Amino acid sequence: MGEVEVKLLGSWMSPFVRRVQWALKLKGVTYEYLEEDLKKKSPRLLNYNPIHKKIPVLVIDGKPIAESPVIIEFIDDMWKHNPILPIDPYERSVARFWAKFIDEKLSNVVRMALFSEGEEQEKAVKESIESFEIVERELFKEKTLIGAGEGIGYLEIILGSFCTWLPAIEEGAGFKVFDSNKFPLVNKWMTDFLELSIVKEDLPPRDRLVSYFQQIRHFVLATKK
Amino acid sequence: MAEEVKVFGVWGSPFSCRVKIALKIKGIEYEYIEEDLQNKSSLLLKYNPVHKKIPVLLHNGKPIVESLLIIEYIDETWKDNPLLPQDPHERAQARFWAKFVDEKCLPSLWKACWAEEVERETAMGEAWKNLELFERELEGKRFFGGEAIGLVDIAAIRIAFWINVAQEAIGVEILNKEKFFILWNWIDELLGCSIIKENLPPREKLSAYYRTRAAAAKGSK
Secondary structure, eight states: OOOOOEEEEEOTTOHHHHHHHHHHHHHTOOOEEEEOOTTSOOHHHHHHOTTTOOSOEEEETTEEEESHHHHHHHHHHHOOSSOSSOSSHHHHHHHHHHHHHIIIIIIHHHHHHHTOOHHHHHHHHHHHHHHHHHIIIIITSSGGGOOTTSOOOHHHHHHHHHHHHHHHHHHHHTOOOOOTTTOHHHHHHHHHHHHSHHHHTTOOOHHHHHHHHHHHHHHHHHHHO | OOOOEEEEEOTTOHHHHHHHHHHHHHTOOOEEEEOOTTSOOHHHHHHOTTTOOSOEEEETTEEEESHHHHHHHHHHHOOSSOSSOSSHHHHHHHHHHHHHIIIIIHHHHHHHHHOOHHHHHHHHHHHHHHHHHHHHTTTTOSBTTBTSOOHHHHHTHIIIIIIHHHHHHHTOOSSOTTTTHHHHHHHHHHHHSHHHHTTSOOHHHHHHHHHHHHHHHHHTO
């Protein structure tokens, strides 16, 4: 297969970028990483993602792809070895379902908690906890659904990136969503996930992340007023 | 092998409509079950315990939920008349735009449709911005999927029909014919296809539903 030129526009502090990096690593794809300053978005970012103006953006031979779940599916379509999504269509639909749930009902809601205060934040925290209850109750029902350490796939990438970042967001913003006693199955899964070498090897330092989330929260709240 | 395919839906839902259209394009026979959302069946709650929503596709006893995910499942299970492109980059674009329809375009369109007088201009501006971006994807093509209807066309039936009917019933014009003539050409092409036409809810029934909602909204002021 011919070589393609692969670039990734990202930011060190983004779990969504990390997802894409794990996917590329699983496929053994070489790429050029371009760090973006989100406070001052580059013309290159605005050119490659004019619609959302966000990272990550994967650029293949000059053609951009945005939105981390779309990018990961692209990576899986493009490089067929070491499949990231399950092969069976039903299992694929289940993986995609939970990935969507995690992004819509956890990632997005936790972001709301990060960037709000008072009643608005309380509501977002409550919703996040309810979403974790659903994950704890439903996601681990069938053992085949999710198994870190047995292989990292699509759903593991999505859930893992979110759970890895969550403690720093909680500390940075001063709220608590994840109680390890309340969610023992998720907690066990997370502990195993964090031991995987692909995950461990280049996580951003916790205190740097915490500091980042503190600052960004402060900035956003100040802008709201 | 005998296939058992069932669809749980609601007559007026654009989401169950998407699933019916995808199955029809593939030539798959199915049993349709109308759900009463005020009184959800135990089957629906069993097959979609997390969201308790329609549509649900049941294939040989296995439930698949979320309309866009159902379409991908349908495309991967029955290979004739592909709904997504083969090329990985084009597939990614199709998924991106289908997401854009649901996450950005439709919410802004609905907001503009139902906006109060004072908010309408801002809401309309936002909706138009999204429509302009979306319309650009059509340029030179008969459908978003190219020569044949694809994932993005099926996703955007919400715009072609539901927003269309709603704005007429409410008495606003978000999807402006002069401004978005390329999109309107696509709407005419799409709604002219028999496979689409036959699977849409009755226009008058949907219009009456929106008129009632509009009247109720006015009445509550």
